Amino acid sequence: xxxxxxxxxxxxxxxxxxxxxxxxxxxxxxxxxxxxxxxxxxxxxxxxxxxxxxxxxxxxxxxxxxxxxxxxxxxxxxxxxxxxxxxxxxxxxxxxxxxxxxxxxxxxxxxxxxxxxxxxxxxxxxxxxxxxxxxxxxxxxxxxxxxxxxxxxxxxxxxxxxxxxxxxxxxxxxxxxxxxxxxxxxxxxxxxxxxxxxxxxxxxxxxxxxxxxxxxxxxxxxxxxxxxxxxxxxxxxxxxxxxxxxxxxxxxxxxxxxxxxxxxxxxxxxxxxxxxxxxxxxxxxxxxxxxxxxxxxxxxxxxxxxxxxxxxxxxxxxxxxxx
Amino acid sequence: xxxxxxxxxxxxxxxxxxxxxxxxxxxxxxxxxxxxxxxxxxxxxxxxxxxxxxxxxxxxxxxxxxxxxxxxxxxxxxxxxxxxxxxxxxxxxxxxxxxxxxxxxxxxxxxxxxxxxxxxxxxxxxxxxxxxxxxxxxxxxxxxxxxxxxxxxxxxxxxxxxxxxxxxxxxxxxxxxxxxxxxxxxxxxxxxxxxxxxxxxxxxxxxxxxxxxxxxxxxxxxxxxxxxxxxxxxxxxxxxxxxxxxxxxxxxxxxxxxxxxxxxx
Ligand SMILES: Cc1cc2nc3c(=O)[nH]c(=O)nc-3n(C[C@H](O)[C@H](O)[C@H](O)COP(=O)(O)OP(=O)(O)OC[C@H]3O[C@@H](n4cnc5c(N)ncnc54)[C@H](O)[C@@H]3O)c2cc1C
Ligand SMILES: Nc1ncnc2c1ncn2[C@@H]1O[C@H](COP(=O)(O)O)[C@@H](O)[C@H]1O
Numbered sequence: 001x002x003x004x005x006x007x008x009x010x011x012x013x014x015x016x017x018x019x020x021x022x023x024x025x026x027x028x029x030x031x032x033x034x035x036x037x038x039x040x041x042x043x044x045x046x047x048x049x050x051x052x053x054x055x056x057x058x059x060x061x062x063x064x065x066x067x068x069x070x071x072x073x074x075x076x077x078x079x080x081x082x083x084x085x086x087x088x089x090x091x092x093x094x095x096x097x098x099x100x101x102x103x104x105x106x107x108x109x110x111x112x113x114x115x116x117x118x119x120x121x122x123x124x125x126x127x128x129x130x131x132x133x134x135x136x137x138x139x140x141x142x143x144x145x146x147x148x149x150x151x152x153x154x155x156x157x158x159x160x161x162x163x164x165x166x167x168x169x170x171x172x173x174x175x176x177x178x179x180x181x182x183x184x185x186x187x188x189x190x191x192x193x194x195x196x197x198x199x200x201x202x203x204x205x206x207x208x209x210x211x212x213x214x215x216x217x218x219x220x221x222x223x224x225x226x227x228x229x230x231x232x233x234x235x236x237x238x239x240x241x242x243x244x245x246x247x248x249x250x251x252x253x254x255x256x257x258x259x260x261x262x263x264x265x266x267x268x269x270x271x272x273x274x275x276x277x278x279x280x281x282x283x284x285x286x287x288x289x290x291x292x293x294x295x296x297x298x299x300x301x302x303x304x305x306x307x308x309x310x311x312x313x314x315x316x317x318x319x320x321x322x323x
Numbered sequence: 324x325x326x327x328x329x330x331x332x333x334x335x336x337x338x339x340x341x342x343x344x345x346x347x348x349x350x351x352x353x354x355x356x357x358x359x360x361x362x363x364x365x366x367x368x369x370x371x372x373x374x375x376x377x378x379x380x381x382x383x384x385x386x387x388x389x390x391x392x393x394x395x396x397x398x399x400x401x402x403x404x405x406x407x408x409x410x411x412x413x414x415x416x417x418x419x420x421x422x423x424x425x426x427x428x429x430x431x432x433x434x435x436x437x438x439x440x441x442x443x444x445x446x447x448x449x450x451x452x453x454x455x456x457x458x459x460x461x462x463x464x465x466x467x468x469x470x471x472x473x474x475x476x477x478x479x480x481x482x483x484x485x486x487x488x489x490x491x492x493x494x495x496x497x498x499x500x501x502x503x504x505x506x507x508x509x510x511x512x513x514x515x516x517x518x519x520x521x522x523x524x525x526x527x528x529x530x531x532x533x534x535x536x537x538x539x540x541x542x543x544x545x546x547x548x549x550x551x552x553x554x555x556x557x558x559x560x561x562x563x564x565x566x567x568x569x570x571x572x573x574x575x576x577x578x579x580x581x582x583x584x585x586x587x588x
Contacts, residue, residue: 012484068463092449092465092483092484093484095449096463096465097453099449099450100456103458108545109417112447124546132334132336132339132447133336134447134553135336135552135553136341136552137552138550141545142545142546143544143545143546147544180464180491181490182489183491184489185489186486188485236503256583265337267337277578285563292557293557293558294557295561295577295578296560296563297563297570299563299567307566311575312575316587317579317585317586319584320585
């Protein structure tokens with residue numbers, strides 16, 4: 001159908017809009033079309049035009065039931081629509097689908113893309129992608145041909161809404177099949193609050209020794225209207241919180257992140273490095289967190305945190321984010 | 324039951340330093356070992372082997388010098404290791420890596436289960452398991468957290484972003500394990516002694532797989548690639564050596580200066 005089309009998919013509605021916004025920009029520069037793959041009956045489908053989609057291809061809802069069915073449906077859409085470029089969301093579902101789809105379509109593949117460009121004359125793509133668990137960045141220049149890329153939530157901004165309706169194109173698709181039998185599914189426990197929107201985050205590491213000690217950390221958080229996040233071992237080994245910050249966890253971007261008893265492993269820093277300011281309390285002067293923080297305090301957190309609260313109260317200070 | 328488990332010799336990315344002036348990544352001297360995720364992969368595989376009987380072969384594409392890096396893996400319960408010397412010295416494209424691993428597991432097969440980590444410690448690209456499953460034409464059970472064999476089928480809990488999904492599949496199949504899902508067991512001195520007798524077989528891509536680096540590179544879709552490190556721009560002020568109250572005042576001063584805290588006298 002169209003060799004000058006960017007095909008976009010994410011099962012996550014907000015991420016799909018971010019990807020469509022970026023695809024629209026590229027498509028405008030090239031005079032290309034943007035198409036989104038959606039599940040049939042998705043009420044948001046028609047409004048995807050406002051995020052930049054020219055077309056939407058509905059796939060049977062059964063495609064959402066297992067990774068194999070999703071892959072089979074996406075591969076069938078790609079076979080019929082013949083996009084020149086495929087952009088997918090870097091969720092767990094998306095990362096699996098994208099890698100297998102690239103292999104099936106014999107396309108070039110790169111995950112964790114933060115920027116990409118398509119050359120208007122050669123149609124060859126260049127992509128910048130996170131490397132080594134986000135300690136580095138790679139630039140790949142591809143030869144002309146189909147390229148599949150994935151991008152994480154928040155990499156591309158939410159697009160401004162445009163006045164546009166996407167045309168729904170129903171491709172002749174069979175019910176997607178698969179060999180995995182799904183026996184059941186249960187929702188995960190979520191953190192009560194939306195950490196991603198917090199202006200102040202107290203980041204709890206393994207230096208906080210016992211669960212009872214969280215009261216001390218919480219008192220600092222509540223004094224400044226903040227929320228608690230933690231490192232992976234605090235969640236996965238100790239089970240104090242359902243989610244953690246970092247490479248494989250949540251990413252936050254508060255005005256201030258206060259790390260207490262966090263060593264500063266790169267995989268953890270990835271989750272907090274978009275903070276405007278990072279302050280860290282650690283009793284080991286050699287802890288790597290001090291190289292990554294704006295303000296480092298070499299102290300025992302059990303002595304420092306009460307003193308910190310006391311000084312703020314005594315000086316009658318409050319954070320700018322409370323009215 | 325025959326199980327193959329893919330394990331990667333991974334860089335400890337926490338030790339990768341970035342030259343602040345040039346943004347070059349300093350990779351020399353960064354420690355390399357079997358990745359944490361792949362210790363989990365081995366643990367998951369050993370548990371299935373213990374439950375169902377059979378053999379477990381670990382498969383690694385890595386430097387020949389890694390021959391002595393598998394003591395833990397063998398002590399945990401792998402029967403042997405096939406180490407394929409990486410013709411690209413760790414710099415191969417994933418597409419080529421997947422083709423070599425495919426050839427190796429076909430050579431070692433037929434197998435019931437092929438297991439891998441969901442993402443390697445250093446690459447963290449989530450791609451080897453899905454791409455291999457696709458090339459082998461086998462179903463993939465990704466992000467597995469619980470695994471059991473029932474009536475010849477594999478049952479698994481898949482750890483997704485928002486949900487845990489339980490699935491079942493006929494063998495043979497490919498499984499990728501979720502992070503921290505199978506904490507590796509502690510091994511005993513006895514395990515270590517037994518491990519010494521277990522073989523680490525060294526293969527090359529050419530022999531016995533019949534692959535050449537030049538041929539594999541022809542599939543490349545890269546015209547060029549380059550890499551840089553991410554340089555952080557932080558103030559890096561450190562307060563130390565004073566009483567907690569003084570240190571607290573210093574941090575508070577800094578936050579007032581930054582207009583993060585306000586008010587007061
Ligand atoms: C592939 C991969 C992915 C990963 N993903 C993530 C991720 O997403 N998120 C994540 O967090 N980690 C992740 N990790 C783990 C990461 O590498 C670190 O192991 C982890 O972040 C360390 O957590 P921590 O800083 O809480 O604990 P530790 O490293 O144990 O640090 C504790 C710190 O507390 C300090 N301390 C102790 N007592 C006190 C005291 N009284 N006062 C002040 N300071 C004190 C110590 O000096 C130390 O620096 C990942 C690892 C891998 C291999
Ligand atoms: N060179 C390799 N040798 C053996 N297994 C590998 C290799 N590279 C990746 N794998 C396997 O694939 C998983 C995911 O790696 P990746 O897709 O590169 O993030 C790892 O956890 C290993 O199980």
